[in-house]
Amino acid sequence: MILARPKTVSSILALVGGMKSLVVAGCQECVTVCQSGGRKEVSCVAQLLEIAGKKRGFPFEIAQVTVFRQCDNECLVPLDALMEKADACISLGCGVGVQFIAERYPTVMVIPGVDTVGGGGTVMSGVWEERCAMCGECILAETTGICPVTRCAKGLLNGPCGGSVDGRCEAGTDLPCAWEMIYHRLKKQGRLDSLRRIRPPKNWAHSGSGAMRKVIREEVMPCLSALPLK
């Protein structure tokens, strides 16, 4: 899922100071799972804004809505009526959701209510960890399902740096060294030879450092799906 971390309500308040009508929009996908932008969090943020509005003596009019998926234009329909009179929308969706809302309602200010962190999962209740840097060129088959691009602090592709000690990463003692984990797993699988292979420079053009990425698959495009298969 996409991991996100809630922003402070005071940072949101700083942006909506003079406004009256607000929409707080949640998303039932990833941000619900990582407990930063689901129905519960929408209600929480709305209530805090309401209290703040009363305190300033000029209450907000706040609408709450949590759509099935903010990153899908069709799923944003429930916002249409609410956005007509809104001064701003606080989206608790990930950065994608914020942008899809902003694209659909170009005359309304959209404020991110969370900081989007990356692709990850739940390791225990209340703890989420990044696993995927979305580099666009997956090498997990060669690295025993442990991603060095994400989990090595330097994203090294040819083994550990000299700073890892006793299996800990030099960038933080609470982090395991990804390459030491890969080494142990390769050893268990009898594939240590894989460590001897020199992996050439990565094509970062597929990653976020290239131009904005776009996935185009003609076979699933609506106009072509009616055509008979070759």
Next chain:
Amino acid sequence: MSIGPAAKVIEARTGSRLEKVLRAGHFAVTAEIGPPKGADGRRIQQLAALVKDYSDAQNLTDNQTAVVRLCSLAAAVHVLNSGGEPVLQMTTRDRNRIALQSDLLGAASLGVRNVLCLSGDHQRFGNHPEAKGVFDLDSVQLTATVRQMREERLFICGEEIKAPPRVFVGAVENPFAGPVELRVLRLGKKVMAGAEFIQTQVVYDVEGFARWMDTVCAAGWHKKTFILAGVTPPRSAGALRYMSRIPGMKVPEELIRRMEKASDKLREGQRIALEIINQVRAIAGVSGVHIMAINWEEAVPEIVSMAGLYPRP
């Protein structure tokens, strides 16, 4: 990019003094010079003048510990101008493949004949922990890149280089990071990528270093690359303790106690360095020492002289 020209012990071909010394079978001495945190090159020139006759080459660190300093390339030119033999350290932390290849061409054009390829300390440790780490390449890929540029006369992209950089290529290894098998695999990978010399992390734990060298020699890597053991004369017990906390450093507790007890700390520090040099020199497969007298470059001449390694070939 075709990768991994296996390192071959071949005739000196780069014009590097360090390469000549090593290929002639002499026990090599390199010394480290840390560029200052300012635009004054005189300090580098002074240090170069001080250590040049007592070492075969002088390493210029590249924003070591991720702290901004005068750049290693400019520092290397100051060393050249002082009659020294610079080893240009290049980390992949701050520059992408375009900048690294470009700097290498520039360095070679200015007369730099040695380069040391590293990934670099994580930016988190330095004075700009909020910086974006580049790491477009890793140290193995940078090593292979330099060899490819030198021998195949090709950039990473495959385009031809009319005047290739003639540089002697080195890399680093940390014998103490463990597990030993993984460390030796990685050393081998660097050698296969084209590292002609290896400078190691500072050795205080000589026994641990000897164990690592045993494994290195069993794999035969010492015949395909020149291994220079890292030596740092400690200035005080506090300095040793500080170093023991640096990731990848191992400092035996008894050494710290010995420094604590010493009445003349500097003398004792030099003595420790001398002992370590003599000990690593006796270990099979060690081709030289790399003296990193951090902020104490003045100690180098005496240590080298006491070790009987002066005059240099």
